[in-house]
Amino acid sequence: MIEVKELRRSFGPVVAVDGISFSVEKGQVLGLLGPNGAGKTTAMRMITCYIRPDGGTASVCGHDILKDPLGVRRSLGYLAENSPAYGEMTVGGFLRFICDVRRIKGAERKKALDRVVPMCSIDSVYHQTIETLSKGYKRRVGLAQALIHDPSVLILDEPTDGLDPNQKHDVRQLITSMGKDKCIIISTHILEEVEAVCSRTIIVAKGKVLVDSTPRQLKEQHKVSLEEIFRKVTKMKKSEKCEVSRNRLCTSN
């Protein structure tokens, strides 16, 4: 349902995403793993049509991100990093606004709200303004926003960031239960989360895909914990990075 082909994007001299390709099918939960600054968020932003790629393309449910960005946005739900929202609105008002933009009206809207509000357990803060909410609640409002139109593709950027252990557990259960009939990409650097919810994992660093496998396969291959595999794969990159910067110093001298 998601096809990513050679996506590439740089910001000035910094190459954020350097030719990433992968595809995700219905029923899969893909974990995008990587150190900070690996290009996870940039890749997600390109797939959700927030920023344009410099090269390559992707398609979501058959809609190309360059040719039909509105079709892409219609068919996916996206929870951005830090779950941005309008602080002065109440949770209810905010969700109704999302319904308006997504053209969910009348009885349909009531049904969507009745489904999504208990699902993300935000009933208790429904009439509160968003700026007064704690980080965990804000995140859940963001999640509710992404789920309100029951999309077949979900893209979640660090969905459990800032949640307490109970909430983390709830969100992971939610993702696992939805994973059966949806296509989900989550980004994270919490490795236990990958083991708990992902049926597949991609490790990216410096904008490139280093590993594309399942968590179980990885563990069987390397016979160590995911954390060690992650460190091994990305550390190698670190030493390379040092070399690069050393070279740069030499040339500048």
Next chain:
Amino acid sequence: MNSFWAVFKRELKSYFATPLAYVFLVIFLIAAGFLTFNREKFFELRQADMRTFFVNLPWLMIFMVPATAMRLWAEERKVGSVELLFTLPITTTQAVLGKFLAAWVFLGIALSLTFPMVLTVFYLGNPDGGLIATGYLASFLMAGSFLAVGCLFSAVTKNQVIAFVLSVVACLVLVVAGLPSMLNYLSTFLPAGLVSAIGTMSLQEHFASLQRGVVRFNDIAYFVVLIAGWVAACTVVLDERKAS
């Protein structure tokens, strides 16, 4: 409902969800009243018309309109909600127009709340209703022009103060360039054709002619082109810079 209307409705509501709308309205109305009655000496002139009211509005709006416009995109980009907005099924044009029109309607509300002034002149004498109507039309179009200018600068920077200062300067240039004293000064070293071109490009001339009760096609067209141009520029800038 169309996504455009959703953005429009949300934006207009958000003015009244924060103290912003009330602070703005109160200050605007006090200042408009002060300028009319105190600076222009409305009562001493003994004329039942609204010239004294409209003539000062550009100066007031140079400061008040950028204050409403500065938050349009700068705030959205700073808070990050722009990422939410532009990953919803909505085009940049729809979003820009929705927010712009909401702000314009808000300014329209502010203008319409000066209605006691109309009642006053009608109570005091027999003013020309048509003149008052074109005065309001001119003021509303001018507010829209300043708003479109502010909208662009708000999209250019994430910093609301920078957006405010830049739009005030741009609006000031639009008005001051057409003042007779300025045109006189310019004519001392610029060719006459250029000076008259600057005069026609300025907002002042078109505002003044509408306010005198003359509704000419080219005055209306001037405002429409001005607004459309700045708003279109805002769309282009946002498309380029929303993520940076």
